[in-house]
Amino acid sequence: MAGTGNGEAMDEQARQGDPGADEDVVALLVRQHGRIHTLFDEVRAAEGAERHEPFRRLMHLLAVHETAEEEVVHPHARSAFDGGSDVVRERLAEEKAAKEKLAALEELDVRDPTFMPTLLSLRDAVLAHARAEERYEFALLRRTTSPTRLALMAAAVRAAEATAPTRPHPGVESATANLTLAPPLTAVVDRARDAVRSALRDAEGP
Amino acid sequence: MTFDPLEQRGIPLDRQVRGWRELNVTPIDPDASDPYTRCRVITMNGIEVEAILFSHQLARNTVDPEVKRGLAEVRYVEAQQQKAVNWLLPGVSSVLETTIAYEQVAVDLTSWIARMEPDPYLRQAYEFGVLEDFDHLYRYANLYEMIEHRKAEAIVDGLTEVMPGRPTRMHHRHPFDNVRDPYDKAATDPLSKLHALTVLSAEQQTMNFYMNTGPTYMEPIARQLYQEIGLVEEEHVTHYESLVDPGETWWEQLVNHEYNECYLYYSFMEQESHPKVKALWELHLNMELEHLRIACDLMRRHDGREPEEVLAPQLPNVLTFEPNKEYLRELLATQIDLTTLGAGYVREAHERFEQMQQRLHDGERPPSDRVIDQHREMFDRDYRQETEGPHPVASERA
Numbered sequence: 001m002a003g004t005g006n007g008e009a010m011d012e013q014a015r016q017g018d019p020g021a022d023e024d025v026v027a028l029l030v031r032q033h034g035r036i037h038t039l040f041d042e043v044r045a046a047e048g049a050e051r052h053e054p055f056r057r058l059m060h061l062l063a064v065h066e067t068a069e070e071e072v073v074h075p076h077a078r079s080a081f082d083g084g085s086d087v088v089r090e091r092l093a094e095e096k097a098a099k100e101k102l103a104a105l106e107e108l109d110v111r112d113p114t115f116m117p118t119l120l121s122l123r124d125a126v127l128a129h130a131r132a133e134e135r136y137e138f139a140l141l142r143r144t145t146s147p148t149r150l151a152l153m154a155a156a157v158r159a160a161e162a163t164a165p166t167r168p169h170p171g172v173e174s175a176t177a178n179l180t181l182a183p184p185l186t187a188v189v190d191r192a193r194d195a196v197r198s199a200l201r202d203a204e205g206p
Numbered sequence: 207m208t209f210d211p212l213e214q215r216g217i218p219l220d221r222q223v224r225g226w227r228e229l230n231v232t233p234i235d236p237d238a239s240d241p242y243t244r245c246r247v248i249t250m251n252g253i254e255v256e257a258i259l260f261s262h263q264l265a266r267n268t269v270d271p272e273v274k275r276g277l278a279e280v281r282y283v284e285a286q287q288q289k290a291v292n293w294l295l296p297g298v299s300s301v302l303e304t305t306i307a308y309e310q311v312a313v314d315l316t317s318w319i320a321r322m323e324p325d326p327y328l329r330q331a332y333e334f335g336v337l338e339d340f341d342h343l344y345r346y347a348n349l350y351e352m353i354e355h356r357k358a359e360a361i362v363d364g365l366t367e368v369m370p371g372r373p374t375r376m377h378h379r380h381p382f383d384n385v386r387d388p389y390d391k392a393a394t395d396p397l398s399k400l401h402a403l404t405v406l407s408a409e410q411q412t413m414n415f416y417m418n419t420g421p422t423y424m425e426p427i428a429r430q431l432y433q434e435i436g437l438v439e440e441e442h443v444t445h446y447e448s449l450v451d452p453g454e455t456w457w458e459q460l461v462n463h464e465y466n467e468c469y470l471y472y473s474f475m476e477q478e479s480h481p482k483v484k485a486l487w488e489l490h491l492n493m494e495l496e497h498l499r500i501a502c503d504l505m506r507r508h509d510g511r512e513p514e515e516v517l518a519p520q521l522p523n524v525l526t527f528e529p530n531k532e533y534l535r536e537l538l539a540t541q542i543d544l545t546t547l548g549a550g551y552v553r554e555a556h557e558r559f560e561q562m563q564q565r566l567h568d569g570e571r572p573p574s575d576r577v578i579d580q581h582r583e584m585f586d587r588d589y590r591q592e593t594e595g596p597h598p599v600a601s602e603r604a
Contacts, residue, residue, distance in 0.1 A: 027353075034355035041237060041360055120238070127236070127298040134300075142424060 023151035025073065026138045028158070032065050033130040040123045044116070051110040055119075062102065062126070063185050066095055067192040068160040069133070072153050072200070073141070081140045091137060094129040101125055106185070152203045159199035160192040209521050211468040212502070212514070216495030222283045229289055233296035234480065236303070241363045242527035243483055245311045246474045247294045248304075250490075252411030253404070253470055254288035257281075257463055264456050273504070280497050287490055294483065301419045302350050302428070306361045308412050309346060312339035313366055315408055317530035319401045322523070328398055331386055331449055332405065333537055334544060334551060335442055340534060341371030342435050344590065345574045348581040349431055351589045359591045365529050368591040370602045372542050374574035377438040380562040383546040384444040391451035391458075396518035399450070400466045404525070406446035413439035427580055430573035454516075457505035461513045464498040473524035531594050539598040 039061060042054035074092065078085045101122040108115045142150070234243055261281040268274050295304060313336060320332035347358035347368045358368050389398055416439055420432025454462070471491035478484035502513040544551050545559055555563075566572075571579070578588050590604060597603045 030353065031355040037237075037354075038356055038360065044237065120235075123237075124298070131298050131300070139424070 023147070023154050024142075025150050025153040025157055026142050028154050029065075029069070029073070029138065030134060032061070032157075032161070033134070036061055036065065036130070037123075037127060040119070040126070043119060044123075048111050051115070055110060059102070059106070059185060060188055063188045064160050064163060064192045066099075067189050068157045068196055070095070071160075071193055071196040072156045073137070076145070076149075076153065077137050077141050081144045084140070087137050087140070091129065091133055094125070094132060098122065098125040098129055152200075155203060156196045156199040159195040163188070163191040163195050209472055211465060211472075211495055211498055211521060212517070214495045216497075216499065217492045219279060219283070219496055219500070222286075222493050222496070224286055224290070229286060229293070231290055231293050231486070232482065234294050234483065236296045236299050237360070240479050241307070241310065241361065241365055242314075243478065243480045244295070244307050245314065245527050246478065246487075247291055247483070248308055248311045248411075249315060249404075249408055250470065250474065250487075251288060251292040252408045253467060254284055254291055255411050255414070256403075256407035257284045257467060258288060259410075260459070260463055264460060267456065276500070276504075280500060283493060283497070287493065290486060291490075294486075300354065301422060302346065302353065303356075303361055305346050305415070305419075306343065306350060306358050308415060309339055309343035310362050310366050311408060312336070312412060313343055313534070314527055314530055315525075316405055317533055318526055318528065319405055321530070321533060322525075323398060323401055324395045325389060325398050327387070328389060328401065328449060330551060331445065332401075333541060334546070335405075335409075335445060336534070337372040337537055337541060337544075338374070338377050338438060338442070339371075340538075341374050341377075341574075342438070344368055344370050345374055345431060345435065345577055347591075348589045349428055349577050352577070352581050352584055353425060353428065357589065357591075362591075364591070364593055367531055367534070367593055368589070369597050370590075371538065372544070374434065374438065375563075375567065375572045376545065377441065378562060378566050378572075379441060379546055380558045381441070381444065383548065383558065384441045384448075385549065386445060386448045387549045388449055388451045391454050391516070394451075396516070397522045399462055399516075400469055400518075400522065402446060402449045403462060403466050404470065406443060406450070409439060409442040409446055413443050427573060427577055431577050434573045455505075455509050457501070457508045458511075458516055460501045461498070461505050461516065464494060464501040465517055467494045468498055469521055470525060472521060473526070476524050477526060535594065535598045538602075542599055542602075 036058065039054055039058035043051050043058055046054055070092075074088045078088050101118065105115070105118050105122055108118060145153075234247070258281060261277055261284065265274050265277045265281075268277065316332050316336040316339060320329050320336060323329040323332060343358070343362075343366070350356055350358055362368065389402070391399070413436065416432050416436035420429060420436055423429050423432065468491060471487050471494055475484055475487035475491055478487055505511060505513050543553055545555065546552070547556050547558075581588055588604060
């Protein structure tokens with residue numbers, strides 16, 4: 001699919017840039033950014049108590065996604081390219097700001113009149129952060145990291161993703177009940193972190 | 207319609223330059239804004255870019271330094287207008303999201319103009335072109351879901367359908383066959399001049415956008431798709447610019463440009479739902495009225511003619527962004543298999559067309575087909591949003 005490529009360099013670039021490749025951590029994370037954006041749309045489009053369910057999925061995906069980035073991507077990016085530690089410091093500052101908005105949002109009832117403006121403010125922060133990662137961190141990561149390493153990182157991100165309930169619990173009809181049954185976000189983060197670390201350990205071998 | 211731009215007083219030119227604070231416009235919301243607000247922004251950006259480029263060409267053909275300085279002064283304001291307009295687009299949008307919005311503009315702007323165009327030959331040119339932009343929207347929408355896992359309906363919001371048009375692979379014609387016959391400046395309806403200028407400006411901006419942003423993508427399929435569609439935009443600019451009578455003098459063309467800007471800012475001010483954007487359209491209209499007055503003076507001085515001779519007696523019906531779904535379905539059902547031969551249209555793939563196709567495709571599937579192949583591999587389907595039922599052409603159904 002690389003067209004009139006010349007030699008192996010071109011083939012390697014083609015593999016890395018395949019948007020469907022599960023073994024490319026950048027493609028995977030960009031797709032997660034898309035899913036997060038879509039979940040924001042779903043919460044925004046819902047009314048009153050209907051917001052619970054998409055909101056819960058959004059919180060979980062955000063928690064898992066950020067955990068995976070913090071555990072897998074940022075530590076590697078720090079040393080992968082010149083200026084990496086500065087780039088990562090700025091991304092972490094954005095994440096921190098977004099987490100503060102997220103914490104404020106968690107305190108609110110979804111029917112609260114301030115819920116939607118707070119949600120939109122969080123969305124703005126998350127989208128700007130995601131775009132900054134794509135432009136200033138991921139682009140360099142892809143340029144400086146071997147396909148093998150990118151694949152290893154992708155496996156760790158997928159392991160974290162697998163811990164997130166992305167669909168409503170089957171058999172539970174009420175959104176409120178769903179929310180109460182759902183684990184607290186700190187537990188989601190812990191589980192995602194454990195999954196990532198275990199995947200990385202397995203990959204590196206004994 | 208009572209608004210006559212020739213009768214209105216605008217803002218004096220020496221009060222039109224804005225400082226940084228005024229230029230620092232607040233971007234529109236990427237999700238919660240009316241998609242047609244974004245379409246109006248993209249359209250006016252293309253119009254201002256054309257105004258700037260046209261003025262530069264005119265200046266390069268102007269000897270009198272005083273006239274050159276006058277052109278430079280208006281052009282600087284137009285450059286500020288372009289900044290104020292285009293900077294309404296939000297930085298969080300990806301290039302591909304903006305691209306999909308560009309194609310929505312091309313589809314609904316060209317459709318509306320085709321519907322309103324009084325001259326049948328010109329209308330055919332718009333009807334022919336719009337089915338190609340419609341297909342580009344479908345190709346980019348599939349790329350968007352592959353790369354960002356987002357559906358284009360989040361951008362076009364159900365106002366514009368997304369499905370195959372005339373297949374992009376068939377857009378690659380011999381350059382000779384992209385040159386149409388021009389309207390006759392003395393006989394044509396003045397509205398036709400505005401239509402041609404508007405569509406050619408929009409397509410030119412699209413061409414410039416793709417030729418510059420395409421290589422910012424890392425994904426090979428994205429890079430290649432932008433290359434392919436970018437080349438079709440070159441054909442479209444050739445197609446639309448050849449509709450304009452080359453016998454119009456430079457000063458006449460300048461008057462047409464300024465009048466068209468008044469027409470479009472007025473139209474968009476009338477429909478705009480976003481209060482801040484509406485205020486910007488109104489401000490720019492009041493600037494353009496003065497630019498028009500200056501252009502009219504130049505035409506009188508250099509051509510010895512009255513601008514009223516070439517302009518419409520009154521402003522035409524406002525140009526409107528609205529859904530054109532049924533109209534497009536009718537065009538799909540009747541014109542999907544057209545191509546061009548010389549300045550006209552045919553259904554048969556003629557020799558010159560076949561040669562060009564052979565030379566370009568050379569037995570390979572073009573990127574516009576491969577993007578759909580790869581999408582099907584990932585999702586077991588293509589992406590489309592057919593809100594009004596199955597595709598009107600049976601062979602194009604999913």
